[in-house]
Amino acid sequence: MTSSDWAGPIARLAGADRLLVALDFDGTLAPLVEDPAASRPVPPAVQALARLARLERVRLALVSGRPAEDLARLARPPEGTALIGSHGAERGRMAGGSAVLEPVALSPAREQRLRSITAALTRLAGAGAGAWVESKPFAAVFHTRPMADRLAAAQLEAEAAELGRELGGHVLRGKMVVEVAVLPVGKSAALARLRRSADADRLVFAGDDTTDELALRTISPPDLGVKVGAGPTAAELRLADPWAVGSFLAALAAAIEAHPNR
Ligand SMILES: [Mg+2]
Known part of the structure; x- marks a missing residue:
């Protein structure tokens, strides 16, 4: 309680x-x-x-x-x-x-994975006005907070999470953010x-x-x-x-x- x-x-x-x-x-x-x-x-x-x-x-x-x-x-x-x-x-x-x-230090394989994930999420962000991708040392983060259309934003977030998992990332979902990390x-x-x-x-x-x-x-x-x-x-x-x-x-x-x- x-x-x-x-x-x-x-x-x-x-x-x-x-x-x-x-x-x-x-x-x-x-x-x-x-x-x-x-x-x-x-x-x-x-x-x-x-x-x-x-x-x-x-x-x-x-x-x-x-x-x-x-x-x-x-x-x-x-x-x-x-x-x-x-x-x-x-x-x-x-x-x-x-x-x-x-x-x-990231292994070369993880560095490559991070580049693929960042590129894929950046392409996806192009589909929603206001969506953007933040680069972090071990992760790419898909942000939808500026999007006015919340329904479209939720759908893009679901797609970002699925994409992240397909590319071998660790997916964490927060408020209007989907983080895809290459370290546990x-x-x-x-x-x-x-x-x-x-x-x-x-x-x-x-x-x-x-x-x-x-x-x-x-x-x-x-x-x-x-x-x-x-x-x-x-x-x-x-x-x-x-x-x-x-x-x-x-x-x-x-x-x-x-x-x-x-
Ligand atoms: Mg917090």
């Missing part, structure tokens, strides 16, 4: 010896906007992240579908924040104000890895999209899953928007600061 009351879950998380706070970016810390380059976190979220980063018992992570370098530049999280980009294909950390990433991806695997490397005994993860929902389904108490916005979810807690996420994170920081376990 999803609730909007966070007092109980926060009390549970505040007692952790080490808490991993993992957050999606777009739609979770930053309002969704038409131009992905214009996305910015809301001020209450920025302030709450800075406060959480000062706590010794907290490990912060941003887990996004964006390329990690974009994520670092737009989100500007505190130093030391773990960065998971491209739905888990890229891993790194915030250092000196930018992303320092573990190197990942997924936020639940990324969260499990983060948790091991942070040696965390509690985890909170917040996300807004269908790709986050796959991870939210794997989270249960004493951990906490948070769904941002409307739509069906397996998460225990629901928050309305990035401003509410900012308030929640501030309340979490206050509870940890006040907790005797320090």
